Amino acid sequence: MLHETTISFIGSGIMAEAMIKGVLDRQLTSSDRILAAGPRADRGYALTERYGIHSTTSNLEAARASEIVVLSVKPQVLPKVLRELNGHIEPGALVLSIAAGTRIRAISRGIGGHQAIVRAMPNTPAQLGKGITVWTSTPQVSEVQRQQADQVLGALGETIWMEDEAYLDMATALSGTGPAYVFLFIEALIDAGVHLGFSRRVAEQLVLQTMDGSLAVARTSARHPATLRNMVTSPGGTTAEALYQLEKGGLRTIISKAVYSAYQKSKLLGEMSEK
Known part of the structure; x- marks a missing residue:
């Protein structure tokens, strides 16, 4: 073409x-x-x-x-x-x-x-x-x-x-801004690894490969992400304890608020562009 x-x-x-x-x-x-x-x-x-x-x-x-x-x-x-x-x-x-x-x-x-x-x-x-x-x-x-x-x-x-063009504002908040969310999460995991005692180089290697492998599993699996998460969460185990703290800290809520705030900002910028 x-x-x-x-x-x-x-x-x-x-x-x-x-x-x-x-x-x-x-x-x-x-x-x-x-x-x-x-x-x-x-x-x-x-x-x-x-x-x-x-x-x-x-x-x-x-x-x-x-x-x-x-x-x-x-x-x-x-x-x-x-x-x-x-x-x-x-x-x-x-x-x-x-x-x-x-x-x-x-x-x-x-x-x-x-x-x-x-x-x-x-x-x-x-x-x-x-x-x-x-x-x-x-x-x-x-x-x-x-x-x-x-x-x-x-x-x-x-x-x-x-x-509908309205979906562009939604995409801006989710996929357009999305890499920043992922990079922040990667950064936080690496910092947590350093806090535990790993060198920054080793912590980075562990986190990046874990992210890469997890994304590959999510892409190739027909299972819902919640099912995949449950498959690596043993009752009373270390993963369950970590997830409890993430949920207790409001991880889902703060992510939802962040994405919605980005969406509102994108809409505002679009409105300003038409003035």
Whole structure:
């Protein structure tokens, strides 16, 4: 679907590079059909050297030349970029935004009413092709463009399309912010291991391999996570004692509150983007 399609990335940071690498690794298109735009010429040169793509410091040059325009800038920079691109995107082009918190209506208004827009919420494991992206699209996005968007986003890992844009705020709170929750839990476990007497290196090795193995079991097993937890919890044993303390401390409640707070913040940022 992408072989004859020119893709421009407005913003040439980490996530843009992850998408470029994924698209090329999967041979979805050739490097001469990819253009990255960013304010730093040295960054562009580095991407050209690494992947053989074209680079420029002109957002307008990149946008005018493409059938798919990926908005991969930071959310706080996006309003300025949209004003710059206003009226300069081809009518039939697909605009794909991975900028967190900015709603489709704000993007459309910012670029002069353009209607074919995809909004996506990837997460940071996408840098390794291990991410998951929740995305949605306007009715004006054609079936071919939807398939193209899914391929581009699929270069980052798994994808889930949702009809209602409201799910993007939920995804921001759960999967978009999710890696931070996991890293915090990993950090806490490592610190607990050091407190017990392990060196930090050994504690880190024990925790990371335990996390990796547990995720593999959860992925491959058809059992509910509660069943898997019960399978390693002997009555009156060490695991039961540890879990009792976690439940007593309100682990489930605080996780739920944290995710809901992130959801509320995402909604607020979306509302602000439309003002």
